[in-house]
Amino acid sequence: MTARAATDAPGxxxxxxxxxxxxIDHSLSPVLHRAAYAELGLTDWSYDRYEVDEARLPGFLEGLDASWAGLSLTMPLKRAVIPLLDEITDTAASVEAVNTVVFTGDGRRVGDNTDIPGMIAALRERGVEKVETAAVLGAGATASSALAALAHVCAGPVTAYVRSEARAAEMRGWGERLGVQVRTADWADAAEGLRAPLAIATTPAGTTDALAGAVPDRPGTLFDVLYDPWPTALAAAWSARGGAVVGGLDLLVHQAVLQVEQMTGRTPAPLAVMRAAGERALAAG
Structure with missing residues (x-):
């Protein structure tokens, strides 16, 4: 199933x-969504941020009235929200993670995951339609979304560079579930992954800095999911070597475009306007 727009909500x-x-203090989502609302002429729409953890989430949802169109979710709520929803899309179910909740006209809560199609769209925007092999650096929640995206982009095996056998087993399990041939390797060998035609870095800030000196002379495409600070040391070194770089802001904007479209029912959402707003916010610090 696919998520339904909230424009038919009552009232x-x-x-x-x-x-x-x-x-949640540093989330760029309000900047992106508000820019979209302004461009679309939705002057009576608002988008805010709320500090909510797993314990507070059920009460927060119960307190929402019919004026609410939808929610964006970040960590640590992407899995915690699932039992609180009426249904989730196949995309969200594939990685057991929801980053978007749409409230439908009949009062149902529908969960979706726009990170996965957002990754695919961000890669396609840079001309990456298909690769023969790929590497994933890291094994957290974003890494499983990366594997789901690679199911549509990578024709051959994906090598995941991880720090423990437990993480390796998780990534192989996700690969089996998503139909991706996943090989695992120790993080100490992560520099080898930079030679793949597509490398996706899914680790926290600073983790890949030590790899900046290992960027090959003719790199392929790097997808670094971070956006602040930007560029990362790895992304800067990659660009200096002439490689193509897809950044975390690209992902954030593309997944937010899908959220705006689902929540408002207005298509297309103004991608260029949203990206410019995000760039200005990051430049302002």
């Missing part, structure tokens, strides 16, 4: 949406 006038998570 009229002001509509609300927000991003939830913990910590």
């Amino acid at each position: 009229s006038g002001a509509r609300k949406a927000a991003v939830l998570g913990s910590p």
Whole structure:
């Protein structure tokens, strides 16, 4: 199934949406969504951020009225929200993670995952339609979304570079579930992954800095999911070597475009306007 737009929700006038998570102070989602609302002429729509952890999530959802169109979710709520929903899309179910909740006209809560199609769209924007092999650096929640995206992009095996056998087993399990041939290797050998035609870095800030000196002379495409600070040391070294770089802001914008479209029912969402707003916010610090 696919998520349904919230435009047929009961009532009229002001509509609300927000991003939830913990910590949430530095989320760029309000900047992107508000820019979209302004461009689309949705002057009575608002988008805010709320500090919500797993313990507070059930009460927060119960307190929402019919004026709410949808929610964006970040960590640690992407899995915690699933039992609180009426249904989730196949995309969200494939990685057991929901980053988007749409409230339908009949009051149902529908969960979706726009990170996966957002990754695919960000890669396609840079001309990456298909690769023969790929590497994933890291094994957290974003790595499983990366594997789901690679199911559509990578024709051959994916090598995941991880720090423990437990993480390796998780990634192989996700590969089996998603139909991706996953090989695992020790993080100490992660520099080898940089030679793949597509390398996706899914680790926290600073983790890949030590790999910056190992970028090959003719690199392929790097997808680094971070956006602040930007560029990362690895992304900067990659660009200096002439490689193509897809950044975390690209992912954030593309997945937010899909959220705006689902929540408002207006298509297409203004991608260029949203990206420019995000760039300005990052430049302002």
